Amino acid sequence: MEKMGCPGFLTAGVACGLKKNNQKDLGLVYSEASASVAGVFTRNRVQAAPVLLDRQRITAGVCRALIVNSGNANCCTGDQGMQAAMRMAKSAAAGLGVSEDEVLVASTGVIGEPLPIDKIESAVPGLINIMQPDGVLNLAQAIMTTDTVPKVISRRGQLDGKTFTVTGVAKGAGMIRPDMATMLCFVMTDIQATPNALKQMLVAAVNRSLNRITVDGDTSTNDTALLMANGVSGIRIGNSAQQEVFQAVLDDVLIALAKWLIKDGEGATKLVEIIVTGAATEKEAHQIADTVANSNLTKTALFGEDANWGRILAAAGRAGVPIEPQKIDIRFGSVLMIQNGMGCGQAAEAEASKILKQPEYDITIDLKMGSCSATVFTCDFSIDYVKINADYRT
Amino acid sequence: MEKMGCPGFLTAGVACGLKKNNQKDLGLVYSEASASVAGVFTRNRVQAAPVLLDRQRITAGVCRALIVNSGNANCCTGDQGMQAAMRMAKSAAAGLGVSEDEVLVASTGVIGEPLPIDKIESAVPGLINIMQPDGVLNLAQAIMTTDTVPKVISRRGQLDGKTFTVTGVAKGAGMIRPDMATMLCFVMTDIQATPNALKQMLVAAVNRSLNRITVDGDTSTNDTALLMANGVSGIRIGNSAQQEVFQAVLDDVLIALAKWLIKDGEGATKLVEIIVTGAATEKEAHQIADTVANSNLTKTALFGEDANWGRILAAAGRAGVPIEPQKIDIRFGSVLMIQNGMGCGQAAEAEASKILKQPEYDITIDLKMGSCSATVFTCDFSIDYVKINADYRT
Numbered sequence: 001m002e003k004m005g006c007p008g009f010l011t012a013g014v015a016c017g018l019k020k021n022n023q024k025d026l027g028l029v030y031s032e033a034s035a036s037v038a039g040v041f042t043r044n045r046v047q048a049a050p051v052l053l054d055r056q057r058i059t060a061g062v063c064r065a066l067i068v069n070s071g072n073a074n075c076c077t078g079d080q081g082m083q084a085a086m087r088m089a090k091s092a093a094a095g096l097g098v099s100e101d102e103v104l105v106a107s108t109g110v111i112g113e114p115l116p117i118d119k120i121e122s123a124v125p126g127l128i129n130i131m132q133p134d135g136v137l138n139l140a141q142a143i144m145t146t147d148t149v150p151k152v153i154s155r156r157g158q159l160d161g162k163t164f165t166v167t168g169v170a171k172g173a174g175m176i177r178p179d180m181a182t183m184l185c186f187v188m189t190d191i192q193a194t195p196n197a198l199k200q201m202l203v204a205a206v207n208r209s210l211n212r213i214t215v216d217g218d219t220s221t222n223d224t225a226l227l228m229a230n231g232v233s234g235i236r237i238g239n240s241a242q243q244e245v246f247q248a249v250l251d252d253v254l255i256a257l258a259k260w261l262i263k264d265g266e267g268a269t270k271l272v273e274i275i276v277t278g279a280a281t282e283k284e285a286h287q288i289a290d291t292v293a294n295s296n297l298t299k300t301a302l303f304g305e306d307a308n309w310g311r312i313l314a315a316a317g318r319a320g321v322p323i324e325p326q327k328i329d330i331r332f333g334s335v336l337m338i339q340n341g342m343g344c345g346q347a348a349e350a351e352a353s354k355i356l357k358q359p360e361y362d363i364t365i366d367l368k369m370g371s372c373s374a375t376v377f378t379c380d381f382s383i384d385y386v387k388i389n390a391d392y393r394t
Numbered sequence: 395m396e397k398m399g400c401p402g403f404l405t406a407g408v409a410c411g412l413k414k415n416n417q418k419d420l421g422l423v424y425s426e427a428s429a430s431v432a433g434v435f436t437r438n439r440v441q442a443a444p445v446l447l448d449r450q451r452i453t454a455g456v457c458r459a460l461i462v463n464s465g466n467a468n469c470c471t472g473d474q475g476m477q478a479a480m481r482m483a484k485s486a487a488a489g490l491g492v493s494e495d496e497v498l499v500a501s502t503g504v505i506g507e508p509l510p511i512d513k514i515e516s517a518v519p520g521l522i523n524i525m526q527p528d529g530v531l532n533l534a535q536a537i538m539t540t541d542t543v544p545k546v547i548s549r550r551g552q553l554d555g556k557t558f559t560v561t562g563v564a565k566g567a568g569m570i571r572p573d574m575a576t577m578l579c580f581v582m583t584d585i586q587a588t589p590n591a592l593k594q595m596l597v598a599a600v601n602r603s604l605n606r607i608t609v610d611g612d613t614s615t616n617d618t619a620l621l622m623a624n625g626v627s628g629i630r631i632g633n634s635a636q637q638e639v640f641q642a643v644l645d646d647v648l649i650a651l652a653k654w655l656i657k658d659g660e661g662a663t664k665l666v667e668i669i670v671t672g673a674a675t676e677k678e679a680h681q682i683a684d685t686v687a688n689s690n691l692t693k694t695a696l697f698g699e700d701a702n703w704g705r706i707l708a709a710a711g712r713a714g715v716p717i718e719p720q721k722i723d724i725r726f727g728s729v730l731m732i733q734n735g736m737g738c739g740q741a742a743e744a745e746a747s748k749i750l751k752q753p754e755y756d757i758t759i760d761l762k763m764g765s766c767s768a769t770v771f772t773c774d775f776s777i778d779y780v781k782i783n784a785d786y787r788t
Contacts (some may be wrong), residue, residue: 046711046719076707076719078736111704112737174691216690217611218705219712296610296690297568297783304784310505311612313470317440318613325440325470342472343506383784386777389691390698 004136004154006167006188008032008232011135013142016123018071018109018116026120027142028127029066029186030096035230036192037063037104038199040206042223048075049085049115050105051224057101061195063228064098066186067091067124068106070143070171074115075107075221084117091121095128106224108145108171108184140169143184146266146388147173153256157249159242164191164233166246168253172261173268174216174389185210185225185257191246192231201247202227209254213377215265216385217294262377263360267384270302273362277373284321285374288365291319292376299381307352309337316365329366332356398530398548400561400582402426402626405529407536410517412465412503412510420514421536422521423460423580424490429624430586431457431498432593434600436617442469443479443509444499445618451495455589457622458492460580461485461518462500464537464565468509469501469615478511485515489522500618502539502565502578534563537578540660540782541567547650551643553636558585558627560640562647566655567662568610568783579604579619579651585640586625595641596621603648607771609659610779611688656771657754661778664696667756671767678715679768682759685713686770693775701746703731710759723760726750 005011010030019025039058041051057063067088074081089103096103107115130138140150154167170185193201206225227250237243263271274293279285292298295315301308309330316323330338333355337348355361399405404424413419433452435445451457461482468475483497490497501509524532534544548561564579587595600619621644631637657665668687673679686692689709695702703724710717724732727749731742749755 044708044711045713045715045717046707073704076704076732076735076737078720078734110702111708112732218689218691218709221704221708221711295612296779297612300780300783303780306784308504310467310470310615313440314438314505314615315612317438317615319439321439323439326472338470338506340472341470343470381780383777383780385690386694386697386775386780389694390700390777 004152004167005133006154006165007190008230009188010131010133011139012127012131013135013138014123014127014130017119018069024138024142025069025071026123026127027068027139028092028131029139029188029228030131031064031228031230033230033232035063035228036061036195036198037226037228038195038202039224039226040203042220044219044221046076046221048073048107048222049077049081050074050107051222052082053085054104054224057104060101062102063104064102065092065096066104066106066226068143068184069120070108070145072109072113072115073107073111073222075111077112077114080114084115087117088120091124095124104226106184108143108222111221136167136169143169143171145171145173147171147264149264151257151260151264153253155249155253157245159235159245162233162235164235164246165189166249166253168257170257170261172215173264174266183220183223183261187227187250187253189227189229190231190233191229191235191237193229193237197237197243198227198229201243201250204247205250205254208251209258212375213258213262214290214293215262215268215379259377262379265379266388267382268379269382270380271360272302272378272380274376274378275362275364275373276367277364278367278369279372280370282372282374285372287321288316288319289374289376291315292365293378296381299378302356302380303382305353305356307332307337307349307356309343312363312365313338323367324369327368329368331364333361398546398561399527400548400559401584402624403582404525404527405533406521406525407529407532408517408521408524411513412463418532418536419463419465420517420521421462421533422486422525423533423582423622424525425458425622425624427624427626429457429622430455430589430592431620431622432589432596433618433620434597436614438613438615440470440615442467442501442616443471443475444468444501445616446476447479448498448618451498454495456496457498458496459486459490460498460500460620462537462578463514464502464539466503466507466509467501467505467616469505471506471508474508478509481511482514485518489518498620500578502537502616505615530561530563537563537565539565539567541565541658543658545651545654547647549643549647551639553629553639556627556629558629558640559583560643560647562651564651564655566609567658568660577614577617577655581621581644581647583621583623584625584627585623585629585631587623587631591631591637592621592623595637595644598641599644599648602645603652606769607652607656608684608687609656609662609773653771656773659773660782661776662773663776664774665754666696666772666774668770668772669756669758669767670761671758672761672763673766674764676766676768679766680770681715682710682713683768683770685709686759687772690775693772696750696774697776699747699750701726701731701743701750703737706757706759707732717761718763721762723762725758727755
């Protein structure tokens with residue numbers, strides 16, 4: 001496997017006993033130099049303790065480390081939960097010899113159970129002991145819940161004759177309909193930039209990636225996306241041309257991670273890009289794409305590999321946007337299935353059926369009302385989604 | 395079975411070949427006297443031909459008959475679809491000897507396939523031939539799609555020493571998240587009232603019943619609820635006291651039908667009433683109840699009989715209402731599961747598990763922010779829901 005770590009960052013993941021079967025559930029990111037940091041967090045009104053803590057700490061714009069656990073969301077856990085989040089940061093800070101304020105915290109897993117903070121504290125010295133430049137896969141494993149594979153994307157870019165790296169790790173795989181952030185996603189880079197510039201670039205990238213996906217329409221209480229920049233590449237993002245170069249690489253990493261989250265969505269067998277074109281505004285395009293991408297009837301039809309376009313039109317029709325159904329074209333891949341609001345017949349359906357058997361494809365809905373468009377990535381809705389979520393806590 | 399028909403109405407249902415296995419798919423309601431009529435229809439922007447036709451015809455406020463088919467929604471079928479809907483009405487009008495304008499039409503089934511109008515026209519004479527005062531069960535069977543049982547509710551009331559009857563038939567069982575109307579629901583009564591009064595009472599009843607249910611969050615293109623009043627009881631609804639008496643019976647019929655639709659929702663094994671209390675406004679209470687009732691993660695947990703209240707709180711948190719999580723109480727039946735935003739522990743969970751095994755129960759979310767409340771009925775989300783909808787057209 002190609003080298004995936006980001007220069008100047010050490011990472012690690014261990015099992016501390018929160019998850020069953022000795023699976024990794026505690027992860028660490030440590031920056032050798034002080035890093036600028038920016039974050040976006042869930043807009044759910046119910047927010048986990050680590051989210052509340054990070055929101056405070058991130059205002060300083062600097063960060064040395066992140067400690068994260070899976071197997072327990074530390075959400076709806078009251079004052080005790082906040083104490084536990086702070087103890088988590090404190091134990092990492094003590095072991096790493098950094099200031100407590102410069103350690104961020106994240107958690108994911110079951111909501112409403114007390115966080116077994118003792119187990120975490122006992123495991124921190126061992127965690128710190130094994131951190132290394134190439135530990136990112138262990139970190140990615142340590143944040144998995146119902147994910148079937150760890151997710152790491154690393155890309156390099158060039159600026160002023162020097163190379164920079166952007167390495168992102170993320171986890172899904174249910175309660176995914178991000179609203180300004182998604183689930184857990186941590187991005188490390190070795191460029192140097194102000195916290196404000198980082199925030200601007202992170203928000204832009206998230207709006208093109210993590211905010212354009214849905215697995216099941218449920219927004220998590222723990223959504224957190226963090227971008228840490230430690231400057232060890234010697235590249236400083238000063239002007240907008242430099243920012244553009246970095247933004248492109250950052251977008252690339254986040255879009256790849258976002259698509260991966262959907263591909264590995266709970267029970268998912270298909271990755272489907274819902275593209276709405278010809279809308280009057282981008283907002284309306286997004287509203288329709290989002291409604292179709294979240295329609296259970298559309299998603300079960302995708303699972304059944306059934307070109308049931310009536311469900312797509314019906315979902316578009318309830319999105320709260322003034323559409324003109326008799327104008328709409330719908331394509332499955334390149335196959336025109338609906339023209340001017342009416343089906344294109346058996347031959348088109350036969351062609352579309354072939355598209356629907358593929359693991360990845362797109363569906364384009366052309367409203368023919370304007371020139372704006374939007375894309376949302378979704379997955380199908382399978383029997384396994386129900387099985388996974390009926391039995392999640394058992 | 396108790397007599398379910400409504401005086402002055404003849405009803406019928408036959409198989410005309412739209413559905414497989416010779417299942418009934420064509421139904422008729424005929425009023426012996428000219429009836430006042432009111433209707434509410436889907437707010438989906440994509441509307442089926444029969445909905446468009448009825449919207450025009452119902453403005454006259456009078457109606458003699460309704461012809462309805464299942465197995466095909468006659469939606470997204472263009473001009474041809476509108477012609478077919480008109481031919482459907484015309485053939486019924488000709489056979490019954492009434493004016494074409496006084497016949498309403500409804501369809502339900504697959505979207506986007508041409509309506510086989512020839513089959514319907516051929517079957518109309520036979521349909522008219524068998525209509526009878528007690529044919530309502532045949533009518534209810536003829537409008538079923540994925541419903542497992544026909545749904546008829548009949549109630550009687552007293553006014554001025556006379557008896558009146560309200561008989562409603564309805565069908566579900568998927569694409570159910572009504573918005574001002576739901577699916578197909580036809581109500582016959584023998585009181586006399588102006589179309590305006592009927593409309594007012596129908597809207598009030600629908601807002602307490604059909605607009606308070608969800609199976610899968612998808613709003614249909616064919617939702618239609620009609621109320622026909624033929625006056626043969628000799629009771630005239632004149633003043634508001636009389637209207638109140640009738641409204642109570644009408645509400646009773648529609649709430650019973652609405653709950654039945656959920657109980658027979660696609661794949662449903664539970665009927666769950668989501669009650670939100672202590673909200674600042676009724677709108678906010680409804681918004682939260684609706685978001686919880688449509689949360690796939692909540693619904694799969696209900697299927698798994700898992701008291702996973704974190705998912706309920708997470709759904710409430712993303713409803714777009716400014717709640718204070720640390721104040722919230724949640725009860726499963728009478729069991730307090732969450733107090734002030736935190737779990738009540740193992741004993742409460744054990745009690746709640748018993749509630750969750752019941753086929754019908756309620757979940758109460760007390761926001762403690764105000765005095766308004768709202769209720770939404772939902773069902774669980776099962777493996778069978780996915781099976782039914784992955785294979786719907788095959």
